[in-house]
Amino acid sequence: MHLTLQYLDDQQGHAEQCLRTALAAVSMQPLQLTLDSSCTWANDVSVVQPSEHEGLRRLQHDISRALVQTGFALRVGERGWTPHITIARNSGQAAAPRSLKPIRWTATEFRLVRSHFTYPFRHEPLGAYPLH
16 A cells, blocks of 8 residues: 655656655654545546645655755645545546545555556555654
8 A cells, every 4th residue: 555745757867866865864753644535536546545644744745845955856746746545547436435434554654666657567666764
């Protein structure tokens, strides 16, 4: 299960080490999240969403700031970021009723992941950063 905090265009060469260095400087305590709503968006993606959490917003902000300070162009602005976990694409309304029985999730790390959009689609973990 993952919740995307930021998205960059594909990076090559020295960029991966710069990303690792920038992310290693981000510090945050583990986050106690509550997943308590779901919906299907207009683009036919069904998601589960956490309740509002100041620490999660701060983590997203701190990661974004570290990347911008390192010279990366962000694809997701803070105002355009909606915390969510994708549960289905082309889903035909796969989401459960809008209100869910709360699911508790303790986030103990964030990760640097490269997504490969060619067949077969896959995620390649590049680094993990503990929250402590």
